[in-house]
Amino acid sequence: MSTLTSYARALAAETGQAKRLGTVRHLHVHDRPLVIVPLTLAGETNAPVAAMAGSQHDKPTVIVAGQPRMRSKRLDFAAELAEVVLPFITECAQRIEYVPTGRDGSEMRTRMADAPQLWVPNPGGISYLRMLGRMTRLRKTVGEYAVPLPVPEMGKWLTWFAEQSEFADTSLLQATTRALSGVWATGQSSVEDGNLAALMAWIAPPPGQSGAQAARRAEDPVTCPPAGPSTDPTFDAVVLKPALDAIDKATSDAARARLLQRLADDLTGQLQPTWDLVWQAIEALRAIPAGNHVPHRWERDRDNFGGYYQHLASDGRPQARRDNAERSARRLNDLERRLALYDAQRAFDDPMVMAEYRMGGDAFCGNVIHAEPDRTVKPGNRRQLRPLIVVQTTDPLRLLPGDADLTDQQRPKQTATILDVQHSGTATHVTLELSGSMGRGLTATPGSVPERGGTVTYSRLRTGYSAPGAFPDRDSIPWTHGGPPAQHIATEDDAREEWS
Amino acid sequence: MSTQLRLDALRGSGVIAKPHNARTIAALTRNPGCTRRAVMDAAGVDKDKTAAATGHPASIGKLSPLAVARGQGFEARVKSQGGAELLRLLRENLGLPIPQAHYLDLGGDDDSVIGGRYLRSRSALAASADSGPDAGTLFDHPMLRLQIAGVWVYLEPDMVAFRLEDKFYIIEIKSFAIVDGVADPGDVTRAAIQSSVYVLALRNLLADAGHDPNLVADQVILVCPKDFSNQPTAHFVDVRKQLTVLRRQLARMADIDRLLDSLPDGVTFDLAPDAHGLPTRSAADLAHALRSVEARYAPECLSACELALFCRHDAHDAHSTAALGRTVREELGGVDCTSTAVALGTGTLVPTDDLVQAAETLRAAHALRTAILGQLA
Numbered sequence: 001m002s003t004l005t006s007y008a009r010a011l012a013a014e015t016g017q018a019k020r021l022g023t024v025r026h027l028h029v030h031d032r033p034l035v036i037v038p039l040t041l042a043g044e045t046n047a048p049v050a051a052m053a054g055s056q057h058d059k060p061t062v063i064v065a066g067q068p069r070m071r072s073k074r075l076d077f078a079a080e081l082a083e084v085v086l087p088f089i090t091e092c093a094q095r096i097e098y099v100p101t102g103r104d105g106s107e108m109r110t111r112m113a114d115a116p117q118l119w120v121p122n123p124g125g126i127s128y129l130r131m132l133g134r135m136t137r138l139r140k141t142v143g144e145y146a147v148p149l150p151v152p153e154m155g156k157w158l159t160w161f162a163e164q165s166e167f168a169d170t171s172l173l174q175a176t177t178r179a180l181s182g183v184w185a186t187g188q189s190s191v192e193d194g195n196l197a198a199l200m201a202w203i204a205p206p207p208g209q210s211g212a213q214a215a216r217r218a219e220d221p222v223t224c225p226p227a228g229p230s231t232d233p234t235f236d237a238v239v240l241k242p243a244l245d246a247i248d249k250a251t252s253d254a255a256r257a258r259l260l261q262r263l264a265d266d267l268t269g270q271l272q273p274t275w276d277l278v279w280q281a282i283e284a285l286r287a288i289p290a291g292n293h294v295p296h297r298w299e300r301d302r303d304n305f306g307g308y309y310q311h312l313a314s315d316g317r318p319q320a321r322r323d324n325a326e327r328s329a330r331r332l333n334d335l336e337r338r339l340a341l342y343d344a345q346r347a348f349d350d351p352m353v354m355a356e357y358r359m360g361g362d363a364f365c366g367n368v369i370h371a372e373p374d375r376t377v378k379p380g381n382r383r384q385l386r387p388l389i390v391v392q393t394t395d396p397l398r399l400l401p402g403d404a405d406l407t408d409q410q411r412p413k414q415t416a417t418i419l420d421v422q423h424s425g426t427a428t429h430v431t432l433e434l435s436g437s438m439g440r441g442l443t444a445t446p447g448s449v450p451e452r453g454g455t456v457t458y459s460r461l462r463t464g465y466s467a468p469g470a471f472p473d474r475d476s477i478p479w480t481h482g483g484p485p486a487q488h489i490a491t492e493d494d495a496r497e498e499w500s
Numbered sequence: 501m502s503t504q505l506r507l508d509a510l511r512g513s514g515v516i517a518k519p520h521n522a523r524t525i526a527a528l529t530r531n532p533g534c535t536r537r538a539v540m541d542a543a544g545v546d547k548d549k550t551a552a553a554t555g556h557p558a559s560i561g562k563l564s565p566l567a568v569a570r571g572q573g574f575e576a577r578v579k580s581q582g583g584a585e586l587l588r589l590l591r592e593n594l595g596l597p598i599p600q601a602h603y604l605d606l607g608g609d610d611d612s613v614i615g616g617r618y619l620r621s622r623s624a625l626a627a628s629a630d631s632g633p634d635a636g637t638l639f640d641h642p643m644l645r646l647q648i649a650g651v652w653v654y655l656e657p658d659m660v661a662f663r664l665e666d667k668f669y670i671i672e673i674k675s676f677a678i679v680d681g682v683a684d685p686g687d688v689t690r691a692a693i694q695s696s697v698y699v700l701a702l703r704n705l706l707a708d709a710g711h712d713p714n715l716v717a718d719q720v721i722l723v724c725p726k727d728f729s730n731q732p733t734a735h736f737v738d739v740r741k742q743l744t745v746l747r748r749q750l751a752r753m754a755d756i757d758r759l760l761d762s763l764p765d766g767v768t769f770d771l772a773p774d775a776h777g778l779p780t781r782s783a784a785d786l787a788h789a790l791r792s793v794e795a796r797y798a799p800e801c802l803s804a805c806e807l808a809l810f811c812r813h814d815a816h817d818a819h820s821t822a823a824l825g826r827t828v829r830e831e832l833g834g835v836d837c838t839s840t841a842v843a844l845g846t847g848t849l850v851p852t853d854d855l856v857q858a859a860e861t862l863r864a865a866h867a868l869r870t871a872i873l874g875q876l877a
């Protein structure tokens with residue numbers, strides 16, 4: 001949240017229409033995503049009731065766990081879902097592409113040409129997949145309590161997707177409400193934006209209605225069932241509980257089948273509206289132009305997908321129940337680095353994001369009113385080229401003389417240090433000394449230094465490579481820090497774990 | 501007029517005050533700045549019925565029967581066989597020294613006499629505080645009480661354990677799972693605030709009986725299903741922060757007279773029900789009464805107060821910025837109204853002295869939006 005997004009909310013509230021937050025979207029929208037709309041039994045831990053899944057809007061697969069209170073039925077449910085999820089993943093892993101690598105780019109390495117993109121309605125859907133992954137990945141396919149091979153296989157993948165989704169910059173697993181909230185501001189609170197139907201109503205209200213009116217209507221759980229994973233309590237009381245009780249008590253297979261069919265129809269009725277909304281949201285997002293760095297990030301997503309695909313092929317052990325200290329530390333470092341990079345890329349791709357930094361005083365945009373491209377200084381015994389420019393801006397500047405390492409996106413390798421800040425009326429004059437990326441001699445290569453009359457935006461944001469934190473090899477962690485971390489080995493107990 | 505009479509008048513003729521429970525007391529702390537809620541709760545007005553009578557029925561408080569059944573089943577399991585499994589957990593999970601323990605059910609055959617059960621609980625718990633250090637006891641169905649705005653509210657914690665390292669512990673049994681040692685933070689927070697109500701009540705009880713209230717631990721024991729099973733697991737949860745918030749809100753409600761003084765004369769939330777219990781009072785008249793008491797709507801109300809949809813409706817009519825979120829209001833420079841914020845941003849309104857700075861920020865925001873987004877803005 002910031003003044004700009006809050007102002008956009010105020011505008012939306014005043015006009016009754018959702019407002020764009022930026023010029024582009026920052027997430028990749030796949031041509032053929034896999035949508036999963038899950039429903040779970042209230043009060044239980046990950047007791048799947050039903051799900052709608054598939055990669056085509058008009059061809060959903062409906063999976064119903066007829067007796068979600070029975071453990072075996074839950075595993076049947078998982079096996080059925082795996083039949084949708086795993087082939088989809090395999091299909092995405094069919095083609096590879098070659099990318100130059102090495103210092104001079106003369107060597108080649110491979111990358112997955114595609115990666116699966118999963119969509120769920122809301123963050124609760126992501127938690128659901130994480131739990132389902134946790135529940136299924138440790139199961140054994142032989143011996144006592146054996147499950148079909150695809151069950152733990154899907155469990156590992158779902159766990160991987162849920163882990164990936166913690167990175168701000170990935171497009172591999174999307175919560176629809178979050179994706180929409182990154183592009184549009186509504187005239188309601190973020191609490192209310194958590195309701196997919198109400199959020200979509202603001203963004204694309206039915207003809208003749210304002211977003212505000214449509215959103216109020218969309219809050220009625222009868223016409224717009226909740227997007228899950230929990231079902232509507234009234235639906236539970238009136239439909240689900242009586243149906244489950246009746247199925248438990250059914251005296252013949254035929255009677256049970258009839259009851260199951262009716263329940264499946266009722267559950268489809270609960271799922272369908274959300275299913276449609278997710279696809280509608282995907283279309284709406286696709287229609288927004290993508291930011292320049294979106295393809296780069298999707299490349300990395302594909303690299304990561306390929307990496308895990310390889311890992312499963314060669315090792316195949318499931319993720320541990322908990323990260324050990326070493327893995328947590330690496331992960332935290334990755335989360336931070338990737339977030340910083342993502343923030344910078346978004347600011348460079350979208351002037352509205354950069355505007356946040358400008359309003360906060362950490363970036364400024366203005367015109368070059370004076371330039372000395374051939375200025376030199378002699379701090380030691382060698383003369384150096386240090387051009388000087390003066391930028392006139394009206395942004396509220398918080399940076400001070402002496403602040404260094406500022407860059408302008410047009411010249412990412414050239415850094416600027418603030419020498420002086422002068423206020424004159426509503427404008428501010430910032431004097432900057434530049435270094436780097438202007439040729440070898442004592443005169444700047446033409447065009448390498450901002451010219452008088454040009455527009456520049458300086459900030460501390462960077463998109464260049466940043467080295468990962470240094471961590472010792474797992475085997476050289478000293479005993480004072482616990483020694484080499486234990487490798488996780490799934491035990492018989494893991495496979496036997498109750499699911500009741 | 502005495503406080504009680506004033507509260508009775510607010511609630512209406514012959515209506516029995518709606519009793520509080522730990523959940524409703526916990527909810528009180530969610531919007532401490534709201535006078536409307538404070539006086540209605542103090543008077544024991546049925547906010548659910550009130551909201552419905554204004555044409556904005558509450559959306560909260562609906563529980564799935566499936567969730568209720570699961571919760572009851574789990575609690576029964578934990579308490580079964582004199583809490584044998586629970587004792588094992590306290591020993592093994594929490595490392596509490598319990599050489600031997602007995603189980604005491606304080607629930608009575610005649611639970612309709614609540615006060616009686618409270619007295620029975622008090623004497624049993626107080627006797628326990630006097631006893632030697634080697635006897636552990638699990639008290640089931642204890643009854644505690646707390647004063648809310650001058651009215652005694654009776655409370656039933658799941659269990660109380662004594663004495664574990666010389667402390668009384670509130671035991672709270674919840675049916676959300678702790679998977680690999682981690683539970684949903686929202687669920688844990690809700691459980692913590694609810695248990696802090698019991699901690700406070702138990703401290704009052706001991707103080708009443710002449711014991712040191714600090715015998716009650718400021719950690720509670722949370723018992724939840726472990727992973728995906730029905731097996732319980734136990735964890736300590738620190739509720740010191742929640743206790744502070746709770747005390748502050750109760751002190752505020754204790755000072756209810758001051759809030760009542762601020763109300764216009766003769767205001768009442770009486771629904772004037774007919775013989776069938778249906779309200780005869782008009783929605784408009786009732787809404788008028790509600791509006792005479794200051795509210796402070798924020799989106800958090802949606803999950804904490806039965807009147808939320810009524811108050812939201814009013815907040816929207818007033819173009820409230822806080823209805824978009826408390827942080828939104830702050831980021832708009834504290835401007836109350838979205839129409840004011842936009843008018844300041846577009847420069848069609850000249851700011852009053854206190855809004856000069858906010859106006860500057862809003863104008864900058866508006867200018868950036870139009871310059872960058874152009875048509876899209």
Ligand code: SF4
Nearest residue numbers: 534797801805808811
């Ligand atoms: S919903 Fe209304 S009465 Fe309830 S706490 Fe919020 S503002 Fe106060």
